[in-house]
Amino acid sequence: MQKTEIKTNTLTEFNELIEEIRVIQSASQLSAWDMEINMPKAASEDRAWQMSMMSKICHEKLISKKTGDLLNELLEKSTLDTLNKTDKTHILEVKKEYDKAIKVPTKLVQELSETTAKAQLIWIEAKGKNNFSLFSPSLEKIISLKQKIADCIGYKNTSYDALLDDYEPGITASDLETLFNNLKKELIPLIQKIKESKTNLDASFIKQKYDKNKQLKICKDLLKYIGFDLERGHLAETTHPFTIGMGPNDVRLTTRTDENNLFFALGSTIHEGGHGIYEQGIGKELFKTFLYGGSSVGIHESQSRLYETIIGQGLSFWKFYFPILKNEFKDELKNISLESFYKGINKVEPSLIRVEADEVTYNIHIIIRFEIEKDLMENKIKVKDTPAIWNKKYTDYLGITPKNDSEGVLQDMHWSLGAIGYFPTYTIGNLSAAQIYNKIKKELPNIESEIEKGNFSTLKKWLRENIHKYGMLKKPKDLIREVTGEELKADYFINYIKNKYSQIYSLNI
Ligand code: ZN
Numbered sequence: 001m002q003k004t005e006i007k008t009n010t011l012t013e014f015n016e017l018i019e020e021i022r023v024i025q026s027a028s029q030l031s032a033w034d035m036e037i038n039m040p041k042a043a044s045e046d047r048a049w050q051m052s053m054m055s056k057i058c059h060e061k062l063i064s065k066k067t068g069d070l071l072n073e074l075l076e077k078s079t080l081d082t083l084n085k086t087d088k089t090h091i092l093e094v095k096k097e098y099d100k101a102i103k104v105p106t107k108l109v110q111e112l113s114e115t116t117a118k119a120q121l122i123w124i125e126a127k128g129k130n131n132f133s134l135f136s137p138s139l140e141k142i143i144s145l146k147q148k149i150a151d152c153i154g155y156k157n158t159s160y161d162a163l164l165d166d167y168e169p170g171i172t173a174s175d176l177e178t179l180f181n182n183l184k185k186e187l188i189p190l191i192q193k194i195k196e197s198k199t200n201l202d203a204s205f206i207k208q209k210y211d212k213n214k215q216l217k218i219c220k221d222l223l224k225y226i227g228f229d230l231e232r233g234h235l236a237e238t239t240h241p242f243t244i245g246m247g248p249n250d251v252r253l254t255t256r257t258d259e260n261n262l263f264f265a266l267g268s269t270i271h272e273g274g275h276g277i278y279e280q281g282i283g284k285e286l287f288k289t290f291l292y293g294g295s296s297v298g299i300h301e302s303q304s305r306l307y308e309t310i311i312g313q314g315l316s317f318w319k320f321y322f323p324i325l326k327n328e329f330k331d332e333l334k335n336i337s338l339e340s341f342y343k344g345i346n347k348v349e350p351s352l353i354r355v356e357a358d359e360v361t362y363n364i365h366i367i368i369r370f371e372i373e374k375d376l377m378e379n380k381i382k383v384k385d386t387p388a389i390w391n392k393k394y395t396d397y398l399g400i401t402p403k404n405d406s407e408g409v410l411q412d413m414h415w416s417l418g419a420i421g422y423f424p425t426y427t428i429g430n431l432s433a434a435q436i437y438n439k440i441k442k443e444l445p446n447i448e449s450e451i452e453k454g455n456f457s458t459l460k461k462w463l464r465e466n467i468h469k470y471g472m473l474k475k476p477k478d479l480i481r482e483v484t485g486e487e488l489k490a491d492y493f494i495n496y497i498k499n500k501y502s503q504i505y506s507l508n509i
Contacts, residue, residue, distance in 0.1 A: 010070060010073045010074055010079075011074065011083070011087065013070060014070045014071075014074060014091070014094075015288075015289075017061065017066065017067060017070065018090075018094060018288070018289060018290060019288045020061060021058050021061050021062060021290075022287075022288050022289065022290070022292070023288075024054050024057055024058050025054075025058060026246045026247060027054065028051055028054040028055065028058075029244050029245075029246050030244075030246055031047060031050060031051055031054070032051065032244065033244050033246075033252050035047050035051075036238055036242075036254070037236045037238065037254070059101060059106075062094075062097060062098055062101050063098065063101045063102055067094075067098055068098070071091065071094065071095050071098060074091050075091065075095065085473075086285070086286075086291070086473065089291065089472075089473055090289050090290060090291050093290045093291060093472065094290050096169075097290060100153060103152045103153055103154070104149055104152045104153065105152070108145065108148060108149060108152070109149075111145060112142070112145045112146075112149070112418055115138065115141050115142060115145060115418075116142065116416060116417055116418040118138065119135070119138035119139070119141075119142060119416040119417075119418075120413060120416045120417065122134060122135055122138050122416070123135050123138070123410065123413055123415075123416035126410055127406050127410045127411075128406075130404045130405055130406045130410070131405070132386075132387050132405040132409060132410060133384075135410060135416070136383050136384055138416065139383050139386075139415055139416075140383045142415065142416075142418050142420070143376050143377065143383065143420070145418075146159075146163060146377065146418065146420050147159055147377060149162070149163075150162035150163060150377070153165070157172065157173070157174060158172075158173050158174075158374065158377070158378060159377045159378065160173045160373070160374045160377045160378070160421060161173055163377070163420055163421030164176075164421045164424065166421065167296060167297040167298065167421060167422055167424075167425050168296045168297065168298050168424070168425060168428060168476055169296060169475055169476065170475050170476060170477045171296075171298075171424075171428070171476065171477065173374055175488075176370060176424050176427075179427070179428075179431060179488065179489070179490045180363075180367045180370065180371075180427070180490075182489075182490035182491070182494070183363055183367065183427070183490045183493070183494065184364075184367060184397070186490075186494045186498075187360065187361075187363065187364060187494075187497070188364075188397055190360065190497070190498065190501070190509070191348070191350060191360060191361060191364075191398065191399070192399070193505075193507055193509065194348045194360065194501065194505050194507070195350075195399065197505045197506070197507060198506075199504070199505045199506055201343050201344055201346075201347040201504075202340065202344055203344040203345070203347040204344075205262075205332070205333065205336050205340075205341070205344060206261060206262050206263050206344060206345065207260055207261055208260065208262075208332055209259055209260060209332075210259060210260075210261075210262045210329060210332060211259070211329075212257050212259050214328055214329065215257050215259075215262070215265045215266075216237070216255075216257060216265070217328070218265075218266065218325065218328060219235060219255055219257075219265055219266065219269040220235060221324075222266065222269055222270060222273065222321075223235060223253075223269060223273045223276075225321075225454060225456060226270065226273050226274075226277065226307060226311075226456050226460075227277055227456050227457060227459075227460040228251075228253070228273045228276045228277050228280070229280055232248070232249045232250065232251065232280055233250070233251040233252065233253060233276055233280065234251075234252050234253065235253045235254070235255060235269070236252070236253075236254050236255075237254060237255060237256065237257060238254040238255075238256060239256060240254075240256070241253075241254045241255050241256050241268040241269075241271070241272050242254055242272070243272045243275035243276050243279065243304075245275075245276070245279030245280075245282075245292075245293070247287050247292070248279065248280055248281070248282055248283075248284050248287060251276045251279045251280050253269070253272040253273065253275070253276045254272065255268045255269040255272060256268050262329075262332075263345065266312075267308055267312070270307050270308045270311075270312040271304045271305070271307065271308035271312075272304065273304075273307055274303045274304035274305070274306060274307030274308060275300060275303060275304045277303065277307070277460060277463070277468070278294055278300060278303040278304075278463075278467070278468050279294075280468075281460075281463070281464040281467075281468025281469055282294075282468055282469065282470075282471040283469045283470070283471055283473075286471040286472070286473070290472070291471050291472040291473055292471055292472070293471060293472050294471070294472070295467075295470065295471070295472055295474055295475065295476045295479050296425070296428075296475075296476040297422070297425040298424070298425040298426075298428030298429050298432060298476060299428075299429075299432060299467070299476050299479060299480075300429070301425055301426060301428065301429025301430075301432075302428070302429045302430075302431075302432035302433040302436060303433075303463065303467070303468075304429070305429045305430050305433045306433040306436065306437060306463075309359050309430075309433070310433055310434065310437050310496070311451065311459075313345055313346055313359065314448075314451070315342050316448045316449070316451040316452045317451055317452075318338060318341060318342050318345075319338065319452045320451065320452050320453060320454045321454070322338045322341055322342075343504055346358065346359070346500070346501075346504055348360045348361065348501065348505070349361075350364075350398040350399055350400050351400070352394065352400060352402050352407050352408070352411065353365070353407075353411055353412075354366065354412075354426070359430075359497065359500075360497055360501055361398060362426075362430065363426075363427045363430060363493075364397050364398055366423050366424060366426045366427040367397070367427070368390065368393045368394065368397065369414075369423040370423055370424050370427075371393065372386060372389060372390060372393070373420050373421070373423070375389075376420075377420065386409050387405045387408060387409045390402070390408050390409040391408055391409075394408070428476075428488070430493055431488055431489070431490055431492070431493045432476075432480060432488060433493075434492040434493035434495075434496045435480065435484050435486070435488060435489065435492040435493070436467070436480075436483060436484060437492075437496075438484070438492045438495075438496075439483060439484045439485070440459070440462055443462070444458060444459075444462060447459060466483050467479065467483060
């Protein structure tokens with residue numbers, strides 16, 4: 001009896017401590033949102049101070065002796081066995097974060113953050129001057145610091161695994177190699193076949209003038225249809241769209257409009273809407289714990305890509321929404337039929353940059369980045385050789401070669417931010433989305449005809465019950481296995497792509 005009381009008190013104390021961290025974290029997220037959307041420029045230094053102080057306080061609370069002592073008490077087998085599954089998973093999650101924070105010396109974390117702060121400015125200059133050698137020393141330093149951090153955290157096979165774990169707990173570089181090799185084997189010849197096909201699709205209607213306010217009105221309309229609750233969320237404009245979930249009752253989305261491209265706004269709104277629906281569906285009881293959030297970055301991306309590509313670029317969706325869109329843009333879409341619209345938005349064209357990529361070529365960008373990052377982490381290649389390696393992979397896999405390093409290895413800021421191990425989450429998202437949707441179609445055979453009628457509620461309900469409500473209670477590998485009955489595979493994505501694009505391009509495959 002007495003022992004139970006001690007345990008209850010320890011658990012209450014532990015939960016209160018975690019709540020203190022969570023409240024600071026959500027205030028920090030709100031600050032980050034405000035910084036992008038509303039903050040006067042003059043406040044940027046003050047905001048940087050506020051945010052770094054908040055992150056320092058969270059870090060100190062996490063690695064405090066109190067946290068360590070509470071964890072030790074709760075992790076005693078006799079105590080752990082008496083707790084319910086949610087409490088147990090939560091304690092183990094905090095322990096994982098605690099261990100990571102303890103293992104990596106603060107000095108190393110600071111050195112990385114100073115290096116990446118400088119590297120971002122150097123990267124801008126190097127890209128502007130199209131001169132990789134300016135950026136090369138920064139990248140060398142970032143790789144070496146990341147190697148040191150990986151060594152502190154520990155790993156079995158490759159240092160890359162230690163970095164991956166931040167985004168995709170439980171997934172290894174060797175898992176990715178299997179998935180990526182299967183994709184390459186199928187996608188590279190398919191891209192070639194599409195290139196050689198006689199079908200010439202016209203996508204020029206996308207790139208004409210579309211009124212910005214009308215675009216924004218449609219974005220809100222789309223969000224409502226797919227089931228993002230605007231009473232518990234908000235949509236604003238930025239240059240780089242993102243989603244911040246501050247809790248199931250406050251999910252902020254951003255989109256990007258371009259008056260000369262209809263699809264930036266529509267695509268990014270449905271994408272962020274997918275992230276937002278996930279955040280709004282996470283169990284409210286997890287809000288004040290470390291389990292509030294998506295199962296992993298890749299699983300989060302599976303929800304955004306499911307809505308953006310499988311649904312939002314699918315024929316069923318446009319059977320429903322094309323008449324509505326056409327009514328809004330009567331002149332612009334006057335001569336465009338549903339069929340030419342659907343084919344136009346799905347035109348395949350190898351390009352140099354991921355953000356502009358179609359569904360067929362998209363993952364190749366990710367695979368190239370992964371192969372180079374992993375070889376850098378394992379010292380198999382040298383930083384100075386990356387531009388040539390980058391260009392050769394683009395030529396070999398996509399049949400196009402960057403004209404210079406600004407278009408190639410210097411194209412985006414991910415490496416200057418130190419985001420190594422992040423890119424694979426995009427492909428994990430695509431593969432998971434296809435595997436999950438395959439399961440949905442089996443369980444809900446009428447799903448496509450519901451979408452044709454503009455009914456998205458069955459889809460949302462299924463995703464909520466099977467995925468969203470669990471937050472981080474399930475690890476990504478377990479979640480995929482439990483939801484689909486299988487490990488994550490490339491096959492479902494490959495079949496989806498082959499079916500869709502053999503029809504669009506009249507291919508015999
Ligand atoms: Zn996303």
